[in-house]
Amino acid sequence: MGQTIAEKIIEKHLISGQMIKGEEIGIRIDQTLTQDATGTMAYLEFETMGIPKVRTEKSVAYVDHNTLQSGFENADDHRYIQSVCAKYGIYYSRPGNGICHQVHYERFGAPGKTLIGSDSHTPTGGGIGMLAIGAGGMDVAVAMGGGAYNIPMPRMIKINLKGSLSMGVSAKDIILEVLRMLSVKGGVGAIVEYAGEGIKSLTIPERATITNMGAELGATTSIFPSDEVTKAFLKAQNREDDYISLASDEDAKYDEEYTVDLNKLEPLAACPHSPDNVKPISELKDIKVDQVCIGSCTNSSLFDMMKVAKILKGKTIADGVSLSISPGSRQVLSMLSESGDLKDLIDAGARILECACGPCIGMGFSPSSNGVSLRTFNRNFEGRSGTKDGQIYLVSPETAAYSALKGYFDNPIDNDTNLDIIMPKSFTVNDSGIIPPLSDEEAKTAEIRRGPNIKEFPETMPLEDQIEAEILLKVEDNITTDHIMPAGAKILPYRSNIPYLSRYCFEVCDETFAERAISKGKGFIVGGSNYGQGSSREHAALVPLYLGVNGVIAKSFARIHAANLVNAGIIPLVFDDPSDYDKLNEGDVIRLQGLKKDLNSDHTFAINTKTGDKFKLNMELAPRQKAILLAGGLLKYTGGKSNE
Ligand code: MIC
Ligand code: SF4
DSSP, rough: OOOOOOOHHHHHEEEEOOOOOEEEEEEOEEEEEEHHHHHHHHHHHHHHOSSSOOOSSSEEEOOOSSOOOOOOHHHHHHHHHHHHHHTTTTTTETTTTTTTHHHHHHHHHOOTOOOEESSSGGGGGGGTTHHHHHHOHHHHHHHHHHHHOOOOOOOOEEEEEEEEEOOTHHHHHHHHHHHHHHHHTTTEEEEEEEEGGGGGGHHHHHHHHHHHGGGGGGSEOOOOOOOOHHHHHHHHOOOOGOOOOOOOOOOOOEEEEEEEEEEOOOOOOEEETTTEEEEEEEGSOOOOOEEEOOOOTOOOOOOHHHHHHHHHHHOOOTTEEEEEEEBBHHHHHHHHHTTHHHHHHHHHTTTTTTTSGGGTTTSSSOOOTTOOESSSSOOTTTTSSSSSOOOOEEEEHHHHHHHHSSSOOOGGGGGOOOOOOOOSSSSOOOOGEEEEEOOOOHHHHHOOOTTTTTOOOOOOOOOOOOEEEEEEEEEETTOHHHHSOOOOOTTGGGGTHHHHHHTTTTTOOOHHHHHHHHHHHHHEEETTBBBBBBBBHHHHHHHHHTTEEEEEEEOOHHHHHHHHHHHHTEEEEESSSSSGGGGOTTTTTEEOOOOHHHTTTTEEEEEEEEOOOOEEEOOOOOHHHHHHHTTTSHHHHHHHHHHH
């Protein structure tokens, strides 16, 4: 039987399990990436494994999130990461060199390879035909040590792209349309493959925009074929040798198929506060705009920036608008300065920020009270911008640039600037922002440099047979890891300091949560469906662990977060009957008994000691995950196995 692109890559990398949908498989990982906000923790975890050198083909540590350095904390963490890289054979991408996903596909990614990254937008690499998956830091640490990465074998979704985009309609509008069709839950447990004649006209940066926001579908990853466009891109990056051609077989079987007619597509926006709350720009025309931010790993390529420069050239942004532009990488910025496009951006009134995540993760540039902010980013969750009432709309670079000029939403198709961009035949390659690994000899004497902001991470514990504890918090559907463990300029510097971070846990939902959890010393969280969507931050599991949370009961979980909970030794429990959610209240006490035995039968019965209600909870976990819970978390499980 024919295979999909993803199935071909998985088969080549399969270490354990069978490629049967839903069953756990283990795959060999060729490359890993980390960024600094999750990297410090991932490397602390890697260090506990006692392995002398990474066992991947290539591992890269990027510094792109915490570049504010307002205190010693960030700079110390960066120094720690750099010293770990020197010691363990890892490439170090310095602050200012660019956003991990953008730099990775420019300089390291390769079709047919597997990549896991401690960042949920790692699937950006699918734009060049990589099987690129976001994971928690512990999983990345294990992969760096040569261990398999385990996922349930995904189902396959095919999206046919028909026709070609009209002027002013963008790759961002394609993925927004897919989000409108499938929702933030539509991709859970699936790999999304793009096919059809429409892909030929899409450049690599456009494909990367689409695979990047596959994370917002909840998908395991998204992938494009590797074709002549991929080859030309790699050649232009001076990496032609990394090219292989990759396509699905004609008789490949997909579980779901959809078609997007590019000819009919119009510019779209994801409205507050969810990436799937999508509306046509034509319906938003009268909305006044206060702020426009162009950049992030979704839309910060040279291709995007050149389009923006064409729109802004010779014009000035509206009086009431503040415009920020963060180019995705040093290569992008350097080429913009060579071509003169940078001058057009500056002269139009843009504030040029450094090549980093910046406003996307709330590192400055928070909107004014109730401010309307148009962003080319990928997430518009409540509070993520740094203000609770910021009205964040996710749009294409074209919509962002035209609207910055007008001061109101402006539809790119109502404008006539020629936006045809010819991709360069060769990019300016200057890898001075990347420090390669040391030789084995030099690495022996390299020292790890730890700063005082690095605190112990909480000890994970083996699953208890009986848990009786209060429901500390009940939250609704689609709770994000930004709700559970917020980021932003004030807190992000403390990603290696779990005790400090814990004060802010669930702050957006309930400011009293952390204090109450500490005083009780144990408890449950009850969630709706898709609990833990969004970021891969394992802090959203480690912090609740520190606060004493024993289990999370939800209608369903997002993939990376569920894995992070298990890795941290917290049991994820799923309502067998979702209507039982309605019968639970904060303050109710839940009793679970005989959990260890019940783990074998994939379900248990819980008793609400307040109401006497009995309800069924599912624990459909892979045998490996059950063993992790019994061992007391992934590191203990891995340590135990290596001592066997
Ligand atoms: C995000 O976009 O939310 C982040 C910040 O990049 C996260 C990682 C993190 O929380 O450090 C992600 O997407 O995984
Ligand atoms: Fe950085 Fe934003 Fe991309 Fe996350 S989504 S990696 S914060 S640019």
